[in-house]
Amino acid sequence: MSDQIKITLPDGAVREYPKGTTALDVAKSISEGLARKVLAADVNGQVWDATRPIHDDVALKLLTWDDTSGKSTFWHSSAHLMAEAIESLFPGVKFWVGPPVDNGFYYDVDLGDRSISEDDLRKLEVKMAELAKKNSAYIRKAIPKAEAVQYFTEKGDEYKLDLLQGLEDGEITFYTQGEFTDLCRGPHLPNTGFIKAIKLTNIAGAYWKGDEKNKQLTRIYGVTFPSAKQLDEYLQMLEEAKKRDHRKLGKELGIFTMDDDVGPGLPLWMPNGTVIIEELEKLAKETEQDAGYKRVVTPHIAKESMYLTSGHLPYYQDSMYPPMELEGVKYYLKSMNCPHHHKIFAAEQHSYKDLPLRLAEYGTCYRYEQSGELFGLMRVRCLHMNDAHIYCTREQFAQEFKAVNDMYLKYFKIFGIEKYVMRLSLHDPAKLGQKYINEPELWLETEAMVRNVMTEAGIPFVEVPDEGAFYGPKIDVQIWSTIGREFTLATNQVDFAQGRRFKLSFTNQANEAETPLIIHRAPLGTHERFIGFLLEHYAGKFPAWLSPVQVKILPISDKFMDYAKDVLLKLKKWDIRAEIDDRNEKIGKKIRDTELMKVPYMLVVGEKEASEGKISIRRQGKGDLGAKNVDEFLQELVAEVKDRRAD
Structure with a gap:
């Protein structure tokens, strides 16, 4: 050999x-x-x-570092380095799990009757840096399970013994660096010297195994980088992210509010937020009308039988509100629009000449997210989805699926989204019949169809196993804001199952009944998540077309109020969202307050402007743009709004 x-x-x-x-x-x-x-x-x-x-x-x-798996390995190894430092400063500590997460890592630890403070975090950072400089190799060792059990029995570590119970008999891997050994699958860095910059960010409580009946452990979060410069940039981004937090901006700008009497995860949209919603719907409706979509409206509830047919009850019930029972019949709040749309398709006979049929709706859905997972607008229980379902033949599939992706790209350009990733989410063959519909051949066929469309269109994508919808593969869209924060935006899904479940059919060219393929798509996601993203992306400084108030007119004194009202009337005739600041305040304060409310344009009017029929223009973030007559300004602003310019 x-x-x-x-x-x-x-x-x-x-x-x-x-x-x-x-x-x-x-x-x-x-x-x-x-x-x-x-x-x-x-x-x-x-x-x-x-x-x-x-x-x-x-x-x-x-x-x-540029690869997701490389970064994950870096942070997983950093969790082990942190554990070594913790064990050094807190002898006798016991460890549960220490995984990498999206931005760093954490470790859940049992400190006994001790506690850890912010000062301790700084001491741990110093110790981690000291240990990292030793360039200790991460050494992998495979041993029999019985030997691993003996090792942790001698240490008296009930947490690792519990982990071992869930593992199959056979080979177990340990990793050792310096004085620390842990039960771990790996992988890890070659040595600790790769870790150059360290920041422990947070302390939290975490129940063992996530069960509130179990002991509460201490969860320590951290993040590390290959260079001090990268850490500095990350910390600057965190500071900027605090300023851009959509919950903070949403309150300050009057976009949305939450109320305990209404319920957690159920946002109330204020007048300013409602303007943004209506502008987004207007954009979607114009785009979809041009693309041949037909609009529909469906109820917020439906009978249990429909959700049994769709498969949502067997596969999705944990995320649905419990049923209401009336006259012996169970009704559920709508968690998805798709079954309702399928019923609309089924209400009429169709031939191949009718396809593709594209049904669109900004539908309201309700999902019972766990209380601990609710987060501002990003994770809610009531959501308004830019939803549509495309019923097409197999021959039409590639063109239709590509057209949806092209719609994404159009929206990215409008909103100034420059960084994005299309993720092809696939099934896991081991979970067929549990998490996924048990149709192995159709899974492979439709996954190949999506893969071919993306490849032939030249759209970059990555493949992610075990993330598909229960009825088929999908493209999940990840986007990044201007400061590098990642968000999940929307989805483009293939459905090979529900057409048959709902007995949907069309008459093909051979005059035979055929089941259509279904594409589920939501390019703008939901109002809730997308507006949350936009608040952070724009730091609340919306482009003029999307801003709740586009123009604020600032009279220098009450003497010029009549002229300000004349200007307002002209703006209103062109559907410009404008207001007058009629407070008895100095012009400097009016300007500062309008800046804080992030209104795109301020029009200052005083004696000179009134006498010359002009306005002095200030632009959010740019300052004084000089004086113009009202008609000239209007012409420019109307064009800016009509074109939906990003700036």
Whole structure:
């Protein structure tokens, strides 16, 4: 047998190396600079330690900080480094789990009768930095499960023993760095020296296994980076994010409110927020009308039988409100618009000439999110969804699916969204019949159809297993705000199941009954989440077309109120949302207050403006733009609003 193995790199190049070569060895053979950046490796689709020996032919991708899995490995290793520091400062501490999360990592620990303070976090940071400089290797060791049980029995660690009980008999992996050993699947960094910048961010309580009946552990959050500069940039982003928090801005700008008597997760839209909603709906309706959609309206409740047919009760019941029973019949609040739309399709006979049929609705849905998961507008129990369902033939599918993605791209341009990722969310074959409808062949077929559309359209996407809808694969859209915060926006889903469940059909060209494919899409997501995103994206400074108040007229004194009213009347005739600040305040205060309310345009009117029939214009964030006559300003503003310009 050959003592060489073949390594296939992402560009298709194939190189031969001795058996036992590591990903780090491969990186060094390419360049020392690359080797210094490699954090882990993707080996045949699995993430490995960069120092783990490879004994067979494989496809290899070297993972750096720029890769999600590389970053996850970095933060997972940092959690172990933090655990070593905690064990050093708090002898006898016990550990539950310490995973990476979207922005850093945490570890749940049992400190006994001790507590941890903010001062302790700073001490832990110093200790972590000291340990990181030792360049201790993360050493992987595979041992029999019985040996792992013996190790943690001798330590008296009931938490790790509980974890071991849930693992199958056989090989268990431990990782050791410095003086710390943990039960862990890995992967990890080559050594602690990669961790250059450390910030422990928060302390919280967390029930063991998430069960409030169990003991409350201490959860310590942190974040680390390969350089101090990256940490500084991250902390600056956090400070900016605080200023842009949609909950804070929503209150200050009169966008929405929450009230205990109404209920958690049920936002009340104020007049300013309602203006934004109406402008978004106007945009969606214009766009969808141009694309051949037909609008429908459906009830907020439906009988149990419909949700049994759709599959929502078997697969989605935990997220639905409990039923109401009237005259012996159970009714549920609508959690999804799709079953109602299917009933509208079924109400009339269709031929292939009628397809594609695109039914759109800004439908109100209700979902019982857990109380601990509610978060401002981002996670609510009442949501207004930019929903539509496209009923099409298989031959029409590619064109229709691509058209939805093109709609996303159009919206991204309008709202100044420059960074986004399309995620192809797939099923998990092991969960068919549980989380997913048990149709393995249709899953593979429709996943391939979506993959082909995205590839042929040249739209970049990543594949994510076990994230599909219960009835088919989907594209989930992740977007980033101007300060680099990630949000989940919308979805574009394929449905191969509900057409048959609802006995939907059309007459094809052979005069035979055929079941349509269904595309579920919501390019603007929900009002709640999208407006929450926009508040943070724009820092509350909405573009003129979307701003609740587009123009504020500021008379220098009451003497010029009549002229201010004349200007207001002209603006109103062109449907400009304008108001007069008629308070008995100095002009400087009026300007400052209007700036705080983030109104795009301020029109200052005094003696000179009134006598010349002009207005002095100030632009939010840009200051004085000089004087113009009202008609000239109106012409420019109307064009700006009509074009929905981002600035």
